[in-house]
Amino acid sequence: MREITLSQAVNEAIAEEMRRDASVFIIGEDVAEAGTPFKVLSGLVEEFGTDRVIDTPIAEPGFMGIAVGAAMTGSRPIVDLMFGDFIFLIMDQLCNQAAKTHYMSGGKLNVPLVLRTNLGATRRSAAQHSQSLHALVAHIPGLKVAMPSSALEAKGLMKTAIRDNNPVVIFEDKLMYQDKAEVPEGEFLIPFGVANVKRQGTDITLIGTSSMVQVCEKAAEILAAEGISAEVIDPRTIVPLDEETLLASARKTSRVIVVDEGHQSYGITGEIASRINEKAFYYLDAPVLRMGAMDVPIPFSPALEDITVPTPETVAANARKLCSGEMIHAA
Amino acid sequence: MPHDIIMPALGMAQDTGVLVRWIKQPGEAVAEGDALFEVETDKATMEVEAQSAGYLTQVTAQAGDNVPVGQVIAQISESASDTAAPTSMQPASASETPPEGHEIIMPALGMAQDTGLLVSWQKAPGDAVAADDVLFEVETDKSTVEVAAGFDGFVAALLAEAGDNVPVGEVVAVISAEKPTAASRSARSKPPSAAKAPAAPAPEPVASKPSPAPAITQKAKPATMSGRILASPKLRRLAAAQGLDLDILRRAGVPEPYHAKDLTQLIQLSSRATTSAATIAAARRITAQVPSEGFSAFAAWAHESAGISDSVALLAGLLAGSLRQDDSDIIVAVENYGATTHYHNPDRPRLGQAKALAADGTPSIILRDMRISHISSVTMGAEEAPVITILPADTGLGLILECSAAQLSASGALDCLQKFAARLAEPLNHIL
Numbered sequence: 001m002r003e004i005t006l007s008q009a010v011n012e013a014i015a016e017e018m019r020r021d022a023s024v025f026i027i028g029e030d031v032a033e034a035g036t037p038f039k040v041l042s043g044l045v046e047e048f049g050t051d052r053v054i055d056t057p058i059a060e061p062g063f064m065g066i067a068v069g070a071a072m073t074g075s076r077p078i079v080d081l082m083f084g085d086f087i088f089l090i091m092d093q094l095c096n097q098a099a100k101t102h103y104m105s106g107g108k109l110n111v112p113l114v115l116r117t118n119l120g121a122t123r124r125s126a127a128q129h130s131q132s133l134h135a136l137v138a139h140i141p142g143l144k145v146a147m148p149s150s151a152l153e154a155k156g157l158m159k160t161a162i163r164d165n166n167p168v169v170i171f172e173d174k175l176m177y178q179d180k181a182e183v184p185e186g187e188f189l190i191p192f193g194v195a196n197v198k199r200q201g202t203d204i205t206l207i208g209t210s211s212m213v214q215v216c217e218k219a220a221e222i223l224a225a226e227g228i229s230a231e232v233i234d235p236r237t238i239v240p241l242d243e244e245t246l247l248a249s250a251r252k253t254s255r256v257i258v259v260d261e262g263h264q265s266y267g268i269t270g271e272i273a274s275r276i277n278e279k280a281f282y283y284l285d286a287p288v289l290r291m292g293a294m295d296v297p298i299p300f301s302p303a304l305e306d307i308t309v310p311t312p313e314t315v316a317a318n319a320r321k322l323c324s325g326e327m328i329h330a331a
Numbered sequence: 332m333p334h335d336i337i338m339p340a341l342g343m344a345q346d347t348g349v350l351v352r353w354i355k356q357p358g359e360a361v362a363e364g365d366a367l368f369e370v371e372t373d374k375a376t377m378e379v380e381a382q383s384a385g386y387l388t389q390v391t392a393q394a395g396d397n398v399p400v401g402q403v404i405a406q407i408s409e410s411a412s413d414t415a416a417p418t419s420m421q422p423a424s425a426s427e428t429p430p431e432g433h434e435i436i437m438p439a440l441g442m443a444q445d446t447g448l449l450v451s452w453q454k455a456p457g458d459a460v461a462a463d464d465v466l467f468e469v470e471t472d473k474s475t476v477e478v479a480a481g482f483d484g485f486v487a488a489l490l491a492e493a494g495d496n497v498p499v500g501e502v503v504a505v506i507s508a509e510k511p512t513a514a515s516r517s518a519r520s521k522p523p524s525a526a527k528a529p530a531a532p533a534p535e536p537v538a539s540k541p542s543p544a545p546a547i548t549q550k551a552k553p554a555t556m557s558g559r560i561l562a563s564p565k566l567r568r569l570a571a572a573q574g575l576d577l578d579i580l581r582r583a584g585v586p587e588p589y590h591a592k593d594l595t596q597l598i599q600l601s602s603r604a605t606t607s608a609a610t611i612a613a614a615r616r617i618t619a620q621v622p623s624e625g626f627s628a629f630a631a632w633a634h635e636s637a638g639i640s641d642s643v644a645l646l647a648g649l650l651a652g653s654l655r656q657d658d659s660d661i662i663v664a665v666e667n668y669g670a671t672t673h674y675h676n677p678d679r680p681r682l683g684q685a686k687a688l689a690a691d692g693t694p695s696i697i698l699r700d701m702r703i704s705h706i707s708s709v710t711m712g713a714e715e716a717p718v719i720t721i722l723p724a725d726t727g728l729g730l731i732l733e734c735s736a737a738q739l740s741a742s743g744a745l746d747c748l749q750k751f752a753a754r755l756a757e758p759l760n761h762i763l
Contacts, residue, residue, distance in 0.1 A: 254565050254591060285565040285591045325590045327561075 001182040007040045009151035009183050010116070010172065013158035014041070014078060016186070018048055021076060024162055025052040027063050028080030028116075036080060038118075038177045064090035064115075068098045071113040076162060081117035084171060085131045090115075098167040099142030113167045114158075120173040120211060120261060121309050127297035130305070132210075132261040134171045135268045138239050144168040144192060145239040149213035151181035153236055156190030164192070173211040173261075193240035197249070201231030204255040204319050207246060207272060208234060212259040218312035219319060228323050238268050243275060250276045254285035255322045259310050264292030286322040291315060333406040334383045338398040340439055341372045347705050348372055349668055350404065352394045355387045358411040367405075371669050386411040397704050401439075401500065432507030433482045437497040440471045446496045447471060449503065458486045460506060462712065463582075463604075467503070480506055482710075487511040561588035569594050575601050614713050615744050619730040619752040629758040639683035643667070643700070645758075647677035648685060650698050650719065652761050653750035656743075664694035664716070682761065696747075702728065713738065719751065728755060 004012070018024045025048075026041065032055040035042030045053040056063040060081065067077035081087060087094070098111045119132035138145045146161055146168060148154040154172060161168035198213060199220050208216035213234040220230035231249050235242055250256045256276055258269040269290035276288050291310040299305045321328060338348045351369035355361050366378040367387065385407040392404035437447045450468040454460055466480040487507035491497050560577045562570075566589050570577055579600045580589055589597075626649070630642040639645060647663040654661055655678060663674045673694060677685035699720040701709075709720050709731055717734035732748045739747065753760045 254563075281564050282568040283565055285563040325588070325592065327588055 001184065003180040004151055004183050005178050005180050006148070006151040006154045006172065007038060007177040009155040009181075010040050010158055011042065011044065012183075013155040014162070015044060015047065017159055017162040018044070018052060021162075023074060024076045024078065025054065025070075026078045026080060027054040027056060027067055029056055029058055029060075029063075029082050031055055031080045037082060038174065040172075040177060041080070060086050060089040061093060064093040065097075067113055068093050068101070068111060071098070071111040071167075072101060072109045076112045076114075078114045078116055078162065081115060083125075083129050083174075084117040084119045084133050085128050087117060087133050087136065091136075094137065094143070094167070094169070095140045099140050102166065103142060110165045111167050112165045114161045114164075115167065115169045116158075117169065117171060118174040119171045120175050121293060121298045122305055123175055124300065124302060124305065125174075126300040130298035132171070132263075132293065134169070134209075134238065135262045135266065135271075137169050138268055138271075142167065143239065144237065146170045146192065146237045147210040147235075148172060149196075149208070149210055149234045149236070150176070151179065151183050153190060153196075153234070155183050156188050157192075157236065159187075160189045160192060163189075171210060176211055190236060192237045193242050194236065195242035195245040196234045196236055197231065197245065198234055199230065199232040201229040201253065203229045203253055203323050204257065205231045205233060205246075205249040205253045206257050206259060206315060206319065207249075208232065208259045209238060209268070210261060212261055212310060215310055215312050215315055216259055219315035222312060222316040223319055226320070228319060230319060235272075238272075241272070241275075243279070246272065247276060247280050250280040250288075251283040254283055255319075256284075257289045257291055257315060257318055257322070259291045259315055261309055262292050263295050264290055265295050267292050286325075287328050289318055289322065289328070291318065333388070333408040334385070335403040336367060336379075336381075336387075336405040336407065337439070338392070338400050338402050338404055339370065339379055340400040341370060341375075341377060347397045347399050350392050350394055350396045350398055351376055353390065354378065355381075357387055357390045357405075359387050360411070361385060361387055361407060376669065381407060383407050385409055388412075399705060432484065432487045432505040434502040435466060435478075435481065435504040435506060437491075437499050437501050437503050438469065438476075438478060439499045440469060440474075440476055444471055444499060446498050449491050449493055449495045449497055450475060451493045452489055453477075454480070454486045454489075456486050456489055457511060459510070460484060460486055465582075482506045484508050485510045562593075563588065563590045565591045566594060570597060573598070579604055615732070615734050615736060615739065615741065616710065617732045617744055617748050618708075619732075619748050620724060621728040621730065621752050621755045622724075622726055624727045624755050625757045626755045633683055637683070641683065641687065643672060644674060644677055644685045644687065645683045646700070647674040647698060648682040649678075649754040649758065649761055650696060650751055651676060651678040652682075653754060654696055654747050661695045662692060663696055663698055665698045665700055667700045678761075709733075717744070717747075719748070721755075730755075 014026065026044065030036055031041050032045040032050055032053045041053070064079055067079045070077050081090070094115065098113055101109050101111050119134060121130040123130065134145055134147060137143050144164065144166060146157040148157050148170065158170060161170055198217060201220065206216035206219060213232065216232045220232050223230045231253055233246060233249055235246065258272045260267060260269045262268060269292050273288040273290050291314065294308045296308065298308055341348060348370040351371045353368045354366045361367065361381045361384060363381055363384045365381045367381050368379055370377055370379055387405055388408040388411065389406040390404065392398050398404055440447060447469040450470045452467050453465045460466065460480040460483065462479065462481055462483050464480050465477040467478050469476050469478055484506040486504060488505040489503070491503040497503055560581055562577050567577070569591060575597050577589060577597065580593060580597055581587065583600050585593065585596065626646070630645055633639040633645060634642070643665050647665055651661045651663050661676055663677055665672045665674065672687040674685045675688060694716045697714060697716050697718040699718055701720055701722050704723060706722055711718065711733060713733055713735035717732060717738050720731045722729040722731065730748060730752055732744055734744060
């Protein structure tokens with residue numbers, strides 16, 4: 001199968017859906033001729049024109065509000081939020097309006113909106129452009145949250161998101177846009193709420209999201225060399241969450257580490273760990289560990305930034321501890 | 332003020348200890364924690380540490396002495412020439428008349444300890460107890476120690492209460508063989524006067540717990556070791572499904588926390604515990620008296636007239652002859668203060684000619700030679716083979732045979748001990 005970059009996969013998914021459905025349009029800053037700072041949307045304005053690829057002023061609450069209204073009235077907007085960190089600017093439009101409209105209108109209105117944005121540190125973008133804020137929106141009922149871990153998921157999840165009749169937030173890792181993977185051409189959708197077991201194992205389950213799936217896979221390689229068999233699972237969407245796959249794996253291996261790039265405290269690692277604890281407790285042979293970004297603003301200093309987020313080495317080190325039966329006093 | 336050094340109680344059923352050697356010499360300066368002397372018990376040889384600094388004086392016991400537990404054997408004084416007489420050994424005064432049974436005393440857990448804080452009772456009056464069951468917990472300045480009952484039976488009386496600071500050697504409980512009709516719990520009377528020896532045990536010290544050294548039973552005191560056992564939910568589920576008690580792992584000293592991988596060991600330990608409990612339950616114990624023994628004279632005669640210098644081989648031969656029913660091989664293991672010698676068919680072809688062998692394989696019978704000791708009675712329980720203990724008596728010798736029901740039939744046990752007693756009284760019975 002051909003390999004394309006994650007950036008190309010997103011572009012292809014959106015182009016295919018825009019050809020298929022005339023109600024789909026793009027709105028955001030630098031989305032047209034610039035094709036976004038990461039060049040994800042390059043070429044789309046040439047094919048679909050400025051009516052369907054709409055550049056806006058630097059005014060996130062404004063274009064997000066426009067998109068929510070357009071979605072309520074029959075369009076399928078794809079909102080491009082240049083950095084995930086800017087989500088604070090559009091929280092009302094997203095969480096109070098988009099997330100609740102279907103419920104509060106008694107089902108009369110839908111908001112079939114896709115918010116495309118990104119997450120991820122270690123790009124030397126400093127504290128205001130390096131956050132992973134998906135936990136903020138995953139907390140709000142009415143929003144679906146997808147976290148593609150490769151070009152394959154980027155295409156399949158994007159197409160599913162665009163066809164969903166409810167608001168979906170997709171977080172792409174800004175460091176993975178040039179990562180290549182085999183991606184099917186044409187119609188290819190990945191259903192929400194279906195986790196992907198990336199690697200089978202028996203001793204420990206590593207649950208990773210987004211780029212942390214790669215981190216977990218590399219950790220599993222390190223562990224395999226030491227005789228520890230790690231299973232790696234990518235939930236692919238955290239809302240809805242494929243609990244059954246995660247629980248089945250936890251019951252099988254009896255040890256779990258949840259790895260995510262959001263801050264560790266009050267993040268989705270805590271949520272997933274908690275569900276496993278509640279529903280697979282009697283199968284656990286060790287406490288479920290969370291591994292997230294340190295609870296500090298992401299540093300600009302490369303030396304500091306690199307140790308702020310989980311790495312294959314730190315994941316493997318924790319896995320070793322759990323498998324050895326060492327007393328765990330997790331921080 | 333000089334500190335008395337006593338012979339520590341290193342085992343539950345130990346009432347004397349063999350002083351193997353002094354590590355410090357009289358008059359020598361000692362620091363707290365220095366090893367003073369070595370004691371040998373039936374289980375191990377241990378170094379006993381000084382609990383205070385000073386000079387070793389008033390040494391009254393010599394290497395090789397078998398010293399009653401609690402007896403003062405030296406002092407640590409402030410000067411090398413201190414001549415103050417050591418405190419004589421005083422029996423503890425149990426001021427109440429407890430029910431009949433084995434008396435359990437507050438053990439001496441440290442050389443300089445004269446009271447122990449009774450933390451909690453693990454058994455209630457009337458409860459059935461096995462020798463290995465934890466009866467109570469004692470706290471010292473160093474650690475909290477679980478004290479095992481030491482005897483099978485029933486809790487006839489608890490004479491102290493949790494929270495009491497009990498003088499070492501004072502009786503805190505009584506374990507009776509029969510289920511008591513009215514088990515009592517009564518507060519002990521006021522502790523005896525402070526003049527008593529720091530760690531003097533009861534006249535017949537039936538239960539004493541390890542003195543300073545034995546790290547095996549003396550647990551360090553992290554929070555993890557008291558209260559709830561630290562085990563993973565998975566192991567708890569697996570253990571519960573098989574009806575296994577995680578406490579067995581803790582009692583075996585397996586470090587916590589426990590995980591699913593510890594299940595194998597738990598299963599092994601559990602089956603062992605069950606086996607030993609069953610063995611103890613079906614134990615036989617027979618005693619015999621040999622009012623006038625003829626063996627010593629016989630051994631002396633054999634040495635002079637027949638050149639048989641190994642009197643232990645003679646003894647083993649007499650025992651093998653007492654046990655023998657047919658031509659099958661008999662291995663007699665003779666234990667003599669920690670040293671074990673094996674004899675292969677020592678009654679054949681000629682008495683006294685068997686060669687001593689290194690310990691090898693399971694013996695047919697064990698002979699515990701305690702003729703040179705102050706021990707008057709033992710109840711050790713069954714071991715891997717029937718055990719006959721020879722003890723000194725007022726005149727002659729005392730014999731105690733202990734075995735499990737599976738090892739010897741009732742008539743077989745009686746027959747063996749009867750024949751052996753007869754041979755010790757008159758060795759010529761061997762050839763009759």
